[in-house]
Amino acid sequence: MAVSLSRSERRASSLSAMADRWIPKLVLSPSILISLVFVYGFILVTGYLSLSTSRLMPNYTFAGFARYEELFQNDVFWTSAKNLAWFGIPFIVICTALGLFLAILLDQKIRTEGALRAIFLYPMALSFIVTGTAWQWILNPGMGLEKVFHDWGWVSFSFDWLGNPDKSIFCVVIAAVWQSTGFCMSLFLAGLRGVDSEIFKAAQVDGASLPRIYRKIVIPSMRPVFFSVLLILCHITIKTFDLVIALNAGGPGTSSYLPAIFMYTFSFNRGQLGLGAASSMMMLLTVVAVLVPLMYMESRSTRNA
Missing domain, CATH: 1.20.5 (Single alpha-helices involved in coiled-coils or other helix-helix interfaces)
Structure with a gap:
């Protein structure tokens, strides 16, 4: 048994x-x-x-790299690529710097921290369509900031970036920074709260000032948080579409076109499906070119640590 x-x-x-x-x-x-x-x-x-002869409808006849040659000869594509740099670099730099600054301020245990944190995070709860529409009203010379200042008597004030081909892309930067900074702040604040408070006490005993502690000790120890922030912001930059559509529809003309808008326009509005597929593959290669080095550097720093 x-x-x-x-x-x-x-x-x-x-x-x-x-x-x-x-x-x-x-x-x-x-x-x-x-x-x-x-x-x-x-x-x-x-x-x-992207390697086929597709036009209005999918056509699986192989065409080699003809669509890519057509893509690289398209002036609108190069305009969208240039705009990606003009949008992405200021957007990432400002969001990172401003988010870190706000996180450091909230890390001082101020009395209204909960309310301020909610206010800063609120834009992230909105869709990019809502953000684009709201900033279209704010930046519209006939009904936004310019009109408000004119009503206050400052008739010389002018802010017509939304209709200026040379500055319209920076309106996209303003709207995107407003929406994403609070999210970056929350990531940095979580990283700051993970730092041992004994580090602050020991450094202050040694005579280090608070700014020096953050600059020399705290911020360098937050490398994984910076990696996460850069990863998310790069992803948002490359895929941005609805914000631009709601804000100024890529205009005036094509002055604020981004790769996602180029891909959508040529794929569905102009009957160039193969060309749109080629542009989407270029977007994918851009993502890989940005994210793979970041991930490699992060994994290498983790191994060395």
């Missing part, structure tokens, strides 16, 4: 181990399959369309 019970226990233990090994795989397999089909599968389809 004791031997039989022991065998039963061993059988039950074997079944339990098998269940522990296979149940997680069975549970995760639908999600993995869906990701393979609807993410990586569609990426492969888009990549092939």
Whole structure:
């Protein structure tokens, strides 16, 4: 009887181990399959369309790199690529610097921290469509800031960037910074709260001032937080579409076109599906070119640490 019970226990233990090994795989397999089909599968389809003769409808006749040659000869594409730099660099730099500054201020345990944190985070709760529409009203010379200052008697004040082809892209920067800075602040604040308070006390005993403590000790220790912030901001930069559409529809003309708008316009409005697919693959390569070095540097610094 004791031997039989022991065998039963061993059988039950074997079944339990098998269940522990296979149940997680069975549970995760639908999600993995869906990701393979609807993410990586569609990426492969888009990549092939970029090498095809597709125009208004998909055409799977192979055309080599003809669509890419057509893309690189398109002036609007180079305008959107230039605008990506004019938008992305100020957006990332300002969001990072301003978010860190606000996080340091809130880290001083001020009395109204909860209310200020909610106020700074509120824009992130809005969609980019709402943000673009709101800033379109604010920056509109006939009904926004310019009109308010004129009503106050400052008739020489002028702020017509929204209709200025040379400055319209910076209106997109203003709206994007307003929406994303609070989110960056929350990430930096979480990182600051993870720093041991004993570090501050020890440094102050040694005579270090508070700005010096942040500059020399705290901020360098927040490398993973900076990596996360840069990763998210780069992702937002490259995929920005609805904010521009709501703000100024890429205008005046194509002066504030971004790659996502170029891809959408040529794929669906101008019947150039192959060209749009080629531009989307260039966006993917841009993401890879930005994120892979960041991830490599982060993993290398983690190994060295």
